[in-house]
Amino acid sequence: MKRSTAVAILTDVHLWVPVVVLILGIILLMSLR
Amino acid sequence: MSGTLTHAETRSTLSLHKLGVFCGLAAAVWLGTAEAPTKLVNAGFSPFIISMGMVMGAFVARWTVPTLLKGTGFVFSDLRAKPHLIVWAVLAGMLWAVANTLTIFAVRNVGLAIAFPLWNTNSLVGLLWGCLLFKELRGAGFKGWSKVLGGAFAIVGGAAILAYATSQQSSNTPGKAAVGILAALGAGLLLGTMYIPYRKAYISGMNPLSFVTIFTLGELITVFILGGIFFGGLGNLTGELERARPMLFWPFLGGFCWVVGDLFQNFAAKYIGIGRGIPLSNTNQLWGLAWGALVFSELSGLSPTGKALVITGSLVMIAGALSISTATPPVSELTSWEQSMHRECDRYRLDADHVAAVVAGNDPLAGQPHRTRWWEVLVMCTAAGIFVWLALGTNVQQISVSIPWMIVLVIGTLVPLGVCGTLLWRRTRFS
Numbered sequence: 001m002k003r004s005t006a007v008a009i010l011t012d013v014h015l016w017v018p019v020v021v022l023i024l025g026i027i028l029l030m031s032l033r
Numbered sequence: 034m035s036g037t038l039t040h041a042e043t044r045s046t047l048s049l050h051k052l053g054v055f056c057g058l059a060a061a062v063w064l065g066t067a068e069a070p071t072k073l074v075n076a077g078f079s080p081f082i083i084s085m086g087m088v089m090g091a092f093v094a095r096w097t098v099p100t101l102l103k104g105t106g107f108v109f110s111d112l113r114a115k116p117h118l119i120v121w122a123v124l125a126g127m128l129w130a131v132a133n134t135l136t137i138f139a140v141r142n143v144g145l146a147i148a149f150p151l152w153n154t155n156s157l158v159g160l161l162w163g164c165l166l167f168k169e170l171r172g173a174g175f176k177g178w179s180k181v182l183g184g185a186f187a188i189v190g191g192a193a194i195l196a197y198a199t200s201q202q203s204s205n206t207p208g209k210a211a212v213g214i215l216a217a218l219g220a221g222l223l224l225g226t227m228y229i230p231y232r233k234a235y236i237s238g239m240n241p242l243s244f245v246t247i248f249t250l251g252e253l254i255t256v257f258i259l260g261g262i263f264f265g266g267l268g269n270l271t272g273e274l275e276r277a278r279p280m281l282f283w284p285f286l287g288g289f290c291w292v293v294g295d296l297f298q299n300f301a302a303k304y305i306g307i308g309r310g311i312p313l314s315n316t317n318q319l320w321g322l323a324w325g326a327l328v329f330s331e332l333s334g335l336s337p338t339g340k341a342l343v344i345t346g347s348l349v350m351i352a353g354a355l356s357i358s359t360a361t362p363p364v365s366e367l368t369s370w371e372q373s374m375h376r377e378c379d380r381y382r383l384d385a386d387h388v389a390a391v392v393a394g395n396d397p398l399a400g401q402p403h404r405t406r407w408w409e410v411l412v413m414c415t416a417a418g419i420f421v422w423l424a425l426g427t428n429v430q431q432i433s434v435s436i437p438w439m440i441v442l443v444i445g446t447l448v449p450l451g452v453c454g455t456l457l458w459r460r461t462r463f464s
Contacts, residue, residue: 001116001117004382005116005117005381005382008117008380008381009117009120012380013166014121014166014229014230014233015120015121015124017162017166017226017229018121018124018125018128018226018227018229018230019124021128021222021223021226022124022127022128022131022223022226024219024222025128025131025132025135025219025222025223026131028135028215028216028219029131029134029135029138029219029259032135032138032212032216033262033263
């Protein structure tokens with residue numbers, strides 16, 4: 001993968017919204033165990 | 034170029050909105066039907082293992098019928114053209130796996146009546162993200178907003194009434210109620226957010242079959258990691274799966290139906306957006322209810338008030354679906370969708386003309402016949418063989434089943450598959 005594509009991915013709000021929600025979901029799940 | 038035009042000219046002229054609505058409704062039928070086989074599982078198995086069986090079934094099923102529709106060559110070339118979207122497809126699979134595990138906790142702690150409507154709010158979350166991140170409903174006007182928002186709220190409201198009316202389970206442990214509600218809301222948030230990758234993939238011109246391929250992989254890996262954590266190691270998890278072998282066929286069959294439903298849901302998200310497509314496919318509860326009530330006689334002991342609530346909830350849900358179905362996006366909204374598409378093309382250096390053609394259901398490559406390779410046949414036979422192997426010697430729970438209603442519902446499930454599959458082929462060649 002080109003560096004410019006990697007930068008575009010990492011600076012994309014479309015990535016970070018789901019990633020943050022996923023992290024929150026994993027934290028919630030782990031706390032329910 | 035003339036070849037491309039010839040392909041496009043021979044295609045149906047059905048509007049993409051109508052096609053998306055049909056796909057959303059077909060998704061609801063198949064996602065609802067996916068619940069039916071799991072009812073045949075004997076008691077005594079962890080819901081986590083049943084859910085895991087469905088995920089494994091979905092992964093295997095992806096390599097059966099969908100492989101016939103588009104060769105793997107098409108899928109791999111699609112992925113090579115937009116490799117950045119692999120990240121989002123894996124992410125969507127992970128979101129689904131975590132959300133589904135949360136729903137298990139939610140049902141355990143507060144019962145289906147409270148949990149289901151709470152996680153059904155995912156369509157409202159999806160609608161919010163669609164509007165904020167993909168400019169859906171921008172320029173739709175008051176009428177468009179009212180139809181879509183009103184319809185989405187009606188579907189969630191109908192889900193709440195149905196869940197309340199059909200639940201035999203009450204909130205058991207009061208101390209755990211807050212945790213259950215939190216888990217259900219978390220599942221709704223995760224499922225609603227999962228539609229961000231869906232929409233992103235389709236305004237970038239990705240084919241739903243390519244997306245689902247990577248999605249099921251992300252899903253499978255995540256449930257195995259989660260299963261390993263919850264059962265105290267992969268060894269224990271494997272032991273549980275071996276113990277569950279006699280009933281695994283049923284969740285696998287559910288996974289097969291789920292993959293078909295998910296494919297239709299993806300096509301709906303592509304052609305009418307997540308704001309409209311997801312609430313429509315969330316009417317799957319109606320079909321799950323139809324299987325439960327008509328085939329498994331689950332509502333036979335329901336009071337007259339309960340029956341009245343079931344009818345009310347179903348009508349509210351149908352009214353919501355009708356409202357969304359008639360909310361055709363005006364030109365001003367379609368212009369906003371186009372702006373979102375251009376954002377993706379600029380950001381990831383995609384060919385805007387090609388992407389625009391794919392988004393409009395006119396993928397120039399879609400009509401080309403694909404050569405089936407020997408190893409594709411091998412993969413399909415192996416996948417089908419796994420289903421046959423599981424079916425042999427499988428156990429069935431001794432419950433009464435209405436065969437005439439089962440035949441009616443099986444036909445009612447196959448008809449949308451045939452109709453919608455034909456419409457998709459004629460209009461888009463499954464692009």
